[in-house]
Amino acid sequence: MNITIPEFTRSPYSIIVLSSVIIGIAVAALLMKRAKVPSRQIMLTSLLALFCIFNCAIVLAVATTGYLGFAGLGGALGLIIAIISSVLIFREHERVVFASWVITAPLMYSLSKNGCTLAGCCRGFEYHGPFALVYGEDSCFPVQPLDTLLFMLVFIISLIIFTRAKDKLNTGLISLLMSGGVRIFTDSLRESHQDILISQSQVITVIVCGIGIACIVLLKKITKEGTDNGK
């Protein structure tokens, strides 16, 4: 059973990406609201996150490929920059704010991969088995739907741990490690990964995860465990 993707005269890619980012921001805001973070902090952090995600995603695409685009990994980097800046400015509810944003990143990525499926980017290797995605004459492994599925699973697992864990920052760490692992695995199934041992995007994934883990270690040092800086 193959899935044929039609060629669009007007690409739905940007609408899907924007919607996924906005849904992710709304979920993060809800999680923060549930943790009794002040509305002002939620609003300013969300604005900063929205700008940083778009800015870094476009800048990374332009800097690495030379073409205008939206790089998901750039978005992840922008999100980390935004939340660490916000946490350092507000110095309130650091752990819960950081974790809320980190666990919603897989949700944003998962939803935005639907845009890649329809646009035809991030294709899998040549494949003619069941569930193959057919773009014109090319038949590819359905790596984008697999990305969507796995990242949604990462989000759901992270959300369950987040609602039960005492120290929310550990949830962020678990989510970050799972996301990094899934991203590296699915990248190896892509068309662009054939005949390559380690791809550029796998290296960037490791760098982004490393930055995220460093931020979590830093936050653990500057905040008291379980008290969220006493506020």
Next chain:
Amino acid sequence: MENNEQEHITEVNTAPAPAPANSQTETPEDRKKANTLCVISLICMFAPGFLLTIFSVIMEGALSLDPTGIDPNSFNPLSVMMTIGTSISGLAEIAAWVLMIYVRVKYRKNTFGKVLMFLYIGLLILLIIGFILLVIMCVGIMKSCHGF
């Protein structure tokens, strides 16, 4: 002597304490600090992009080179400079936003900070609308995430 000391202690205790930066009133010192931060934020937001545009125009016009058409994967100095310039411009814009948020949190009564916030929100909305329109209209130019 004792009376004098007591008076002095009373004076010290009743003297108005310096207002914290995020209180209801804004002291001239706070205003000056907040305005300085806002000006730095504005410079970070617009100066790198402006300089990059001038650089592109010079390269395109005087040296007959098209910086936008250069493959960044090829290691020629101009493409490296454009990549670095784009990255610096992006980071400076993030710094501008961070400074604006800092002013809004620490000096929340500052008018310049408020104006800056609405200006940046307006620019963000324009950026998003521009992004959507560009992708919808120019399918060939920008239709994907280039594998990232």
